[in-house]
Amino acid sequence: MDVSSVFQILALGGFLAGFAGVALVVAAASQNRPVRGGVVLAVAGILAGIVLLIVSQGLLVVGPTERAVVFNTVTGNLETPRQSGISIVIPGVQVVTIYPVSRQSYTMSGSIQEGDPTRSDAITARSVDGQQVTIDMTVIFRLQDGEGLNQIHRDWSNEPGGYLEGLIRPTIRSIVRDVVAGFEAESIYGIGREQMDAEIEARLTEVFADNGIVVTDSLVNDVSFSDEFINAIEAKQVEEQQLQRARTEAERRRAEAVGLADAEIERARGEAQAILIRAAADAEALRLVSQQIAANPNLIQYTYINELADNVNLALVPSNTPFLFNFDDFTELSDDFVPPEVDQPQLPDEVEVPEVSTESSEAGD
Template identity: 30%
Template sequence: MFGEIGVLLAFIGVGLIIFSRVRQLPFTRTGWAVLGAGALIAAVGSALVVIPAGQAGVVFSALRGVRPTTLGEGIHFVTPAVDSVIPYDVRLQELTLSRIGEDGRGADESIQARSKEGLGITADVTVQFRVKREEAALLHKELGPNYITTVIRPQVRSKVRDGVGQFNAADLISTQRAALEGQITQSLREVFERNHLELVGVLLRELRIPESVAKAIEEKQTAEQQVAVERNRLQQANIAAQRKVVEARAESDAAIARAEGESRALSLRGKALKENPEIIQLTVAEKLSPGIQTVMLPSDGNFLMDVGSLTRARSSQP
């Protein structure tokens, strides 16, 4: 900017000098003064370089080539007529490879790839990246300003094709889309690092397969889902049957335990009756009406039983 102003003033000074000599006017000194000021401003302006926000300046010296130091934002001094500054954008950039112009007027840059089983898949991809500010001089020296055309675009196409080839088509359009995106990101990050670029992200905008193949995959997935539903129902039925078996076994064990308990109780009762026969008489007496004091029991010989004495005898026992 300052250089342009200086050149303009120099031209004005030259014009004043010529005009004064032709018209013989006293403006010659003024012309020389304007010419000198313009030359001075142009010289100073050519030594001043302003790097805008979001850019980095790579200095190329006619004597020493590309300088390793990158100029940051702001005003910088360079050697006039020796150094030139090449600006590089270090802000976030995007490269999209997709179908452009659905009406057919735009170029189709989508990536054609093949899945693991050989099916054709079309991918639309957006890559976000930026130039590393501190390595902009190396980028300019090794790749130049056309790094997007020479490195980024072909590498994105290559890594996407390689990634798609590792997966089946059915998996890519269902469950493995994120895995493919991660694999492409990892592969591209290594390439970008080697070329002084920072990869920010890879976005798979769309994955397209032939309609006939998509229909076949959909039918297969529907069938697999139905099989899974039936398998789940069978498992639930097996679980219910096992539960009934466990419940029946528990009921059987409980019945056996009750029977064993009753058998043991009867055995103990029989043993007690055998050792104490008078318990039978006492039990019979307790069952009879309290008003009956004497009963006749059948036996080998008839005899009378005094119920009152039995009752009193039981009451007197400690």
């Protein structure tokens, strides 16, 4: 119970006392008794009731989350909004309208449990590629204090539904539709939704600020599309997943082919290196044999005899053979015989093998 209610109760008590005084006057007059006491009670009670009633109407109590817009009917101007607390107004001259300055939320949803219980209020828009997009949205806001309240009262006090139906609802619908019209539906369905949300909030903040309203937050609760669009998106995602799997499998096979080609190249390189090493060793051996033959011409005959069996002392050969020599020339060497010096065999430390390109094998994949 506020102070004005207390004064109204007191005023009611004064009027009741005045009516009681009138009743006493009537009773005393019917009995030919003095009526002065009743008259005094009646006058005092009625006057007290009137005064208390005027006082109760002139006391303005403003709550902590409220502000009072005061319209002066004499000057036709809006006064500075009254802050929270008790203040005095002149009944009949100063008309008071109370506005909340705490945070408010306005929800537009297709579900009556979330938005307006009397209607489906979801926002239907068209994307830049012509797809239908349905959006459920909540805007959290508060009214500007001071001159902003006077502006709201001046612009929307006579509008049915006030600033909520006259400003908040149509502005949200218009801005959401404009923003959605700049995006493709597939982008809204995917990573473009955050950008869309941010652009909607920026536009709402700018427009409402010019109309005395501060936007605290805007929330896109739900975005829905037509069944045909959703089916098309899901089919596209399945196709992309299959394509990605095919690419992965192709990469795996290509890697395997490159690995096998590299292994084959290394094997061929090893074989080539071994062949080159053997060839180099054979060439070195032949060089050494040539040096020995040049130093000792009888080396061929000696080698021939050395290859004979140990029990062979006489060999019969054709008359035209060149291998007719005296065995004693090779078994009974003089004391001063010195074999010729021959260089130690040198094998190459490293044999270069030509590089083999794998571009052809990769191109074949």
